[in-house]
Amino acid sequence: xxxxxAKVDEEQCLSCGGxxxxxxxxxxxLKNLRAYVDKEKxxxxxxxxxxxxxxxxxxxxxx
Amino acid sequence: xxxxxxxxxxGPAGSVTARFAQEKGAKVLMIDRRAxxxxxxxCGEGISQRIDKxxxxxxxxWIASTMDGAKIxxxxxxxxxxxxxxxxxxxxxxxxxxxxxxELARQAGKAGxxxxxxxxxxxxxxxxxxxICGVKARTYDEEFEIPADIVVGAxxxxxxxxxxxxxxxxxxxxxxxxxIQYTLSNIDYHSDYAEFYLGKKIAPGGxxxxxxxxxxxxNIGIGILASLSKPGxxxxxxxxxxxxxxxxxxxxxxxxxxxxAPVAKPVETVKDNLVLxxxxxxxxDSITGGGLTTALEGGKLAGDTISDCVKNQTFDKESLSVYExxxxxxxxxxxLRDYLVKDIMLGFDDKTLNMLADSLKDYKxxxxxxxxxxxxxxxxxxxxxxxxxxxxxxxEKVK
Numbered sequence: 001x002x003x004x005x006a007k008v009d010e011e012q013c014l015s016c017g018g019x020x021x022x023x024x025x026x027x028x029x030l031k032n033l034r035a036y037v038d039k040e041k042x043x044x045x046x047x048x049x050x051x052x053x054x055x056x057x058x059x060x061x062x063x
Numbered sequence: 064x065x066x067x068x069x070x071x072x073x074g075p076a077g078s079v080t081a082r083f084a085q086e087k088g089a090k091v092l093m094i095d096r097r098a099x100x101x102x103x104x105x106c107g108e109g110i111s112q113r114i115d116k117x118x119x120x121x122x123x124x125w126i127a128s129t130m131d132g133a134k135i136x137x138x139x140x141x142x143x144x145x146x147x148x149x150x151x152x153x154x155x156x157x158x159x160x161x162x163x164x165x166e167l168a169r170q171a172g173k174a175g176x177x178x179x180x181x182x183x184x185x186x187x188x189x190x191x192x193x194x195i196c197g198v199k200a201r202t203y204d205e206e207f208e209i210p211a212d213i214v215v216g217a218x219x220x221x222x223x224x225x226x227x228x229x230x231x232x233x234x235x236x237x238x239x240x241x242x243i244q245y246t247l248s249n250i251d252y253h254s255d256y257a258e259f260y261l262g263k264k265i266a267p268g269g270x271x272x273x274x275x276x277x278x279x280x281x282n283i284g285i286g287i288l289a290s291l292s293k294p295g296x297x298x299x300x301x302x303x304x305x306x307x308x309x310x311x312x313x314x315x316x317x318x319x320x321x322x323x324a325p326v327a328k329p330v331e332t333v334k335d336n337l338v339l340x341x342x343x344x345x346x347x348d349s350i351t352g353g354g355l356t357t358a359l360e361g362g363k364l365a366g367d368t369i370s371d372c373v374k375n376q377t378f379d380k381e382s383l384s385v386y387e388x389x390x391x392x393x394x395x396x397x398x399l400r401d402y403l404v405k406d407i408m409l410g411f412d413d414k415t416l417n418m419l420a421d422s423l424k425d426y427k428x429x430x431x432x433x434x435x436x437x438x439x440x441x442x443x444x445x446x447x448x449x450x451x452x453x454x455x456x457x458x459e460k461v462k
Contacts, residue, residue: 016105017221018241018323021234022289026226030096031183033103047236047289053243053321055295 003044004059008035012056019048019057064177066092067373069198069211071184071224073100076341076358076365077217078167079119081176083366089373091176092209093168094200096183101164105322107244107284108160109257109274110355111431119170119359125162127276130155131255132431137420138262138413145428145436146256154431155257157274157282187214187227187337195228195336212378213369215338217362220323222343228334232343236290238327240269240352243297244284245305246276246318252310253278260304262413267291269352271304280317286324286352288409324352328402329395333383340365346390348398349405350433357394364389397434404437419444 006028008019015033027041028048037048039062049057070081073095085091108127114120132146132154147154172178181202188197188208197210216224220239225232253275260271268288273281285301305311325342326349332339340346346361347354368386372378411419422443428435 014319014321015103016242016321016323017219018239018289018321020221020223021232021323021325022236022239024233026223026233029223030221033097049294050292051236051239051241051289051323052294053241053292053297053323055298057294 002062004061005039005042005044006037006046006048006057007060008037009056009058010034012054014054014056016053018051018053022047022051064090064092066090066177066209066211068092068213068215068369069094069209070176070215070217071095071198072217072219072341072343073097073168073171073178073180074164074217074219074341074358075167075355076343076346076362077215078164078171079359079362080215080217080338080340080365080369082119082167082171082174083363084369084373085171085174085176085366087367087370087374089370091171092179092211093171093176094179094182094184094198094209096181098181099161100168100178100180101161104160104318104320106160106320106355107242107272107274107322107352108158108276108282109272109353110156110158111353112155113356114359117359117363119363120163120166121170122166125158125166127157127159130157130257130275133257133259135259135420136261137417138265139417139420141417141420141424143420143423143426143436144256145431147431157257157276184218184224187224195334212376213336213338213372213383215340215365215369216343217340218343220325220342222339224337225330225339225343228337230331230334230339232330232339232345234289234325234327236292237268237288238325239289240286240324240326241289241292241297242269242284242286242322242324242352243301244282244320244322245301245316246280246282247305247311247314248280248317249313249315250279250281250310251313252281254281261416264413265304266300268409271301283311284322286322288326324354326352326402326405329398332387332390333380335380335383336378338365338369338383338386344390346394346398348433349402350408350437351401357398360393361390364393400437401433404433
């Protein structure tokens with residue numbers, strides 16, 4: 001069973017870069033003014049989830 | 064075309080670095096992944112009028128308003144004022160950050176810098192000995208290499224250039240302010256002051272700000288420490304603050320933006336063939352979360368150093384370290400001092416903040432700065448701020 005991974009709601013993201021700056025695994029990048037999580041690198045620490053000022057990042061189950 | 068320098072990020076720090084490096088003889092390319100310089104705005108848009116002295120921006124279209132000072136409100140409403148009348152010198156502007164950034168980029172272009180938008184840095188180029196020799200980039204769907212002797216990371220709070228070069232730029236959650244701001248219009252309220260509201264319930268580890276942008280138009284935002292945040296908490300707290308103020312009842316929102324301000328100790332800013340500037344270098348004041356003046360000041364120092372290195376064809380860490388020495392002389396002590404003040408202030412409960420504000424409410428500040436505020440606090444409460452005293456002496460020396 002794989003732990004849930006961070007997932008950015010692209011509709012909501014305002015591209016502030018906060019999540020990128022706190023990610024301990026360099027798993028998040030900004031592209032076309034949206035943040036994206038690299039699931040392979042994500043360690044499910046949820047730091048980005050708590051950092052997002054508008055609550056646009058959630059933990060999502062991975063198959 | 065070959066370049067001596069590639070600057071990644073066309074914000075204020077990148078543009079100023081590029082301009083001064085190019086003006087003194089280096090050939091510079093600046094890239095930015097965005098389609099428009101300055102968009103989206105990710106900033107409260109307040110800046111000290113100290114920048115006037117530096118003459119880096121022409122015209123006035125980037126100035127939205129001039130402020131007369133700051134009013135700081137303790138949790139119980141006690142107000143501390145830093146005003147132009149008391150200080151007798153410059154205070155602050157509210158700027159249009161999109162136009163501000165465009166003017167700085169225009170100045171870089173005027174100096175001869177080539178600027179390429181919609182171009183994203185993907186990785187650092189390294190030669191067979193591991194030496195940095197440019198960046199790999201992508202524009203639209205095309206990937207290509209930009210060889211250069213010096214790479215400048217001006218890629219903001221989310222900087223990855225430093226990480227790729229082996230500098231640990233990852234921020235701890237207690238070294239980041241997570242922010243949201245609305246630009247509200249149709250407000251029946253007049254103020255010529257920047258207003259700051261403190262308190263654990265209002266903004267834990269940060270503050271709410273209200274900046275007067277135009278008549279009836281205000282930037283109202285919040286920054287809280289990420290370590291004290293929960294998903295979406297800044298937005299919930301800002302919405303609650305606005306709801307509690309009758310003057311915002313009929314407001315029309317013109318803009319929503321999110322932001323992230325590093326309130327960390329500065330990192331190592333030079334490596335062989337690499338320089339970090341601006342937010343990427345964590346050149347941000349930890350008390351205010353403001354980084355515009357240090358981005359400009361540091362960018363100029365970086366540009367000057369880089370042009371000397373290009374002239375001498377020396378790109379090693381030692382040669383580039385002149386920049387690090389210069390920014391430490393210019394504002395290094397201030398950044399360190401305010402980082403420690405941030406830590407001390409985090410320990411204050413609302414009662415202490417009320418008491419401190421009460422003791423300063425009639426204080427005549429000698430200048431409009433965080434330094435004069437910290438000085439006053441140390442003067443009034445030597446025991447409370449005993450940890451700061453040696454630092455104050457240090458910063459007096461370098462001032």
